[in-house]
Amino acid sequence: MKKYLYTLTAVLFLMLNACNKWLDVQPKSQVRDNDLFATESGFKEALSGVYSALTYEPLYGKEMTFGLMGVLGYEWDYQAMTYDADKIYQYDNNLNSLNRIDAIWNGIYNAIANDNKLLQEIDGKKDVFQGDNYQIIKGEALALRAFMHFDLLRVFGASFEENPDKIAIPYYQKSGKDIEPQRSVRAVLDLVIADLEAAATLLKADPLVTGKTITSLDDNGYLLNRQVHLNYYAVKGMMARVYLYKKDYTKALECANEVIQSGKFKWIDPANLMNKDIADLTFSTEHLFALNVVRLNTIYENAFTSTAGANIFYVFQNTYREYYDNTPEDYRYLYLFTPNNENNYLLNKYNQLTNTNWPAAYRNKMPMLKLSEMYFIAAESSAATSISEAAGFINELRAHRGLSAAQIDASNINQVLAQEFRKEFIGEGQLFFFHKRKNARNIPRASGLDLITLRGYKLPIPVSEFSNSSGRVDNR
Numbered sequence: 395m396k397k398y399l400y401t402l403t404a405v406l407f408l409m410l411n412a413c414n415k416w417l418d419v420q421p422k423s424q425v426r427d428n429d430l431f432a433t434e435s436g437f438k439e440a441l442s443g444v445y446s447a448l449t450y451e452p453l454y455g456k457e458m459t460f461g462l463m464g465v466l467g468y469e470w471d472y473q474a475m476t477y478d479a480d481k482i483y484q485y486d487n488n489l490n491s492l493n494r495i496d497a498i499w500n501g502i503y504n505a506i507a508n509d510n511k512l513l514q515e516i517d518g519k520k521d522v523f524q525g526d527n528y529q530i531i532k533g534e535a536l537a538l539r540a541f542m543h544f545d546l547l548r549v550f551g552a553s554f555e556e557n558p559d560k561i562a563i564p565y566y567q568k569s570g571k572d573i574e575p576q577r578s579v580r581a582v583l584d585l586v587i588a589d590l591e592a593a594a595t596l597l598k599a600d601p602l603v604t605g606k607t608i609t610s611l612d613d614n615g616y617l618l619n620r621q622v623h624l625n626y627y628a629v630k631g632m633m634a635r636v637y638l639y640k641k642d643y644t645k646a647l648e649c650a651n652e653v654i655q656s657g658k659f660k661w662i663d664p665a666n667l668m669n670k671d672i673a674d675l676t677f678s679t680e681h682l683f684a685l686n687v688v689r690l691n692t693i694y695e696n697a698f699t700s701t702a703g704a705n706i707f708y709v710f711q712n713t714y715r716e717y718y719d720n721t722p723e724d725y726r727y728l729y730l731f732t733p734n735n736e737n738n739y740l741l742n743k744y745n746q747l748t749n750t751n752w753p754a755a756y757r758n759k760m761p762m763l764k765l766s767e768m769y770f771i772a773a774e775s776s777a778a779t780s781i782s783e784a785a786g787f788i789n790e791l792r793a794h795r796g797l798s799a800a801q802i803d804a805s806n807i808n809q810v811l812a813q814e815f816r817k818e819f820i821g822e823g824q825l826f827f828f829h830k831r832k833n834a835r836n837i838p839r840a841s842g843l844d845l846i847t848l849r850g851y852k853l854p855i856p857v858s859e860f861s862n863s864s865g866r867v868d869n870r
Contacts, residue, residue, distance in 0.1 A: 431515040434522045437531050438616065440512045444538055445623075447505040449687040452497035454760055456693060458545065459823040460707060460741070462494050466850070467826035468839040469816075471710045472738070482843060483850030496856045498549060502542050503566070509539050510569040524613065526599035533596030537624035537632065539567075540589035541762075544636055547582045548827050549853050550869055554579055554640050555833040556851070561867045563855075576867055583640050590633050597626040602658055621681045622759075627653050628683035631763045634771045639831055647775035650768040653682065659765045661794040667729045671749040674756050675730065675742060682763040690758045691746035698740045707741070713839075714739040718817055723796045726817055741821050766791055766818050770811065777807055788814060812838070 430436040449455050457463065464470055465477045473481075479488035485495060512535050520528050543565055551562030557579065564574035565585045577585070601608050601617050603626045608617045624632075630649045637646035653659070662677040678684070687693065696702050709717070711733070718727035731739040746757060773787035785802035788810060792800060795817075802810050815828050816838075829837045830851045835844055845851055852870045860866045 427511070427515075431512075431519060432522070434524065434527060437512060437516060437519070437522075438527075440508065441531055441535060441538075444505050444509045444512070444535070445685065447501065447508065448542075449685050449689070449760070450501075451689075451693060452494070453501050454685055454762070454823075455687050455689065456697070457494055457498060458549075459760060460697065460744075460821040462498075463823035463826050464707065464821060467823075467829070468837050469709075469820050469825055470707045471713050473707050474705045483845060483848040485854055492854075492856075495853045496858070498853075499546070499856050499859075502546055506539060506542050506566050507569050509535050509542070510566060513539070514569055527613070527616070529596040529599040530617065533593045533600075533626075533629070534624045536589045536596070537593035537629045540586045540593065540636075541624065541632060543582060543589075544586045544632070544639075547579065547586075548639075548830065550855055551579050551582065552852060552869075553830050553833050554583065555831060558583075558640075560869075562869055575865060576869070580640075583636060586636055587633065587640075590629055590636065593624070594626060594629045594633070597629055600626040602626055621678070622684055622686045624683055627656055627658055628763050631682045631768060634768060635763070638771050638775060643775040643778065646771050650771040650775065653765070653768045654772065661765070662725070664725060664796065667725055670729070671747060672752045673729060673747070674753075675745060675747075676756070676759045676761055677764070677766075678756050678759050678761075680765040681759065681761050682765065682768075684759040684761045687758050687760045690744055690760065694744040694746060698742065698744065700734060708734070708738040709741075711737050711739060717820070719813075721797060724817070725796045726820075728796075730820075743821050761822055764818075767824075770815055770818075773807075774811060781807060791818075 430440060447453070451457065451461070460469070462477070462480060465473050465480050466483070468481075476490040479485065479491045480494075485491040513532065516528070516532050516535070523531070543563070546563050552558075552560040559578050559580060561576045562579045562582055564576050565582055566574050567585075597603070600620065602620050609615065610618065621628075630652050634646050634649035634653070637643075637649060659682060660679040662674060662679055666672075666674040666679075676684070696705060697707050699706075709731075714727075714731055718724045721727060730741060730743050732742050733739055744760070769787045769791045773784040776787070777784040781802065781804050784807060785800075788802060789799040791814065792798070800810055812828070816825055819825055819828075826837075829845075833846065833851070835846050836842065837845060843850070849870045855866065855869050
């Protein structure tokens with residue numbers, strides 16, 4: 395591993411397109427690093443750069459949400475031919491697949507490197523921060539490191555259900571030349587949890603926790619808009635997600651309940667969906683954490699409109715109806731899809747509306763963690779001890795989607811969870827991970843493909859890692 399370049403978002407975008415190795419650093423970069431981390435504004439800029447690096451199409455702007463992960467989860471009936479190999483989980487001999495997979499590995503590890511550089515510098519510069527900014531910026535950086543490593547594990551590692559001791563990915567906690575060894579699934583999860591615990595402690599200074607009123611006059615409004623940052627409750631939500639993955643249902647339920655009971659995140663108001671010109675299509679009030687994707691309008695146009703051509707994603711009418719149990723009272727059935735001329739249905743969740751009255755709070759949002767997921771986690775975590783409690787969580791979510799209560803018992807709860815999960819997270823990249831976490835042999839609608847035999851749940855580590863790094867183990 396070579397040293398890394400820490401600059402503005404434009405350069406981070408170039409980093410995402412690096413081929414098979416970390417970017418070289420020019421001799422001037424150390425001077426730039428010293429300048430960048432000499433002031434509080436420099437740390438803010440560096441943290442913003444890490445968030446920004448995640449928003450481009452090779453990562454969460456497309457492939458880690460509705461693109462590759464959507465294809466692997468069989469969310470779409472149609473997607474570009476470049477995903478043909480991915481649809482049958484044959485990654486190894488297809489250049490399109492390998493390029494996408496390499497970009498995920500390299501892009502996220504590059505972002506981790508920049509994040510680690512910030513963390514490496516911050517403790518020695520406490521005196522440059524005002525108010526609670528040291529705790530909050532460091533807390534977010536730790537949370538980001540955990541968030542990124544956990545998703546790398548979900549993409550490249552075995553699930554905990556499959557084998558918690560299987561060798562998976564390296565966990566980088568510092569920047570520099572050293573190559574970190576791959577760690578087991580269990581070891582990566584323990585490091586993720588440790589970073590999240592440390593982040594949560596620091597983020598108790600978050601205005602969402604303290605209740606401190608922030609205005610644009612306070613530090614130019616830096617601590618406004620906490621939902622586009624890994625705030626305290628987003629960290630707790632991540633902990634719930636990670637503990638569920640680790641099958642620690644007690645702690646998963648505890649963390650999910652802390653978010654639910656905080657009352658900080660409000661269910662979508664159906665009145666904010668009915669006017670299609672100013673609708674809150676991503677249900678932004680429910681976001682624990684969303685990325686601010688400034689190119690989302692272009693991304694949407696290139697994937698979910700007639701101008702996308704062969705690159706379009708859509709579902710057939712029958713699939714659309716089956717997804718939502720043909721229940722037109724479901725808000726998502728009513729408002730989140732639009733039929734095109736061929737009577738296929740296009741997701742308009744990411745449509746960037748042009749009405750001048752469309753609230754800024756709804757714009758450019760790519761949801762990463764939502765209130766609804768906390769209800770699913772709470773339901774699954776409590777199911778072993780109380781089916782009625784689990785059913786209560788599911789039915790509360792259904793009520794906030796315009797649906798009546800479902801009849802849920804021990805015989806059908808897993809089926810209900812899977813169906814409700816699919817309804818909620820289409821286009822967000824979570825369905826594939828839902829089935830992977832359970833190590834399910836088959837994914838619904840995947841034409842009977844056996845993902846365990848095909849090793850479909852573990853994407854291959856880039857070949858360059860084996861040629862440039864000693865001791866790498868085939869993760870598959």
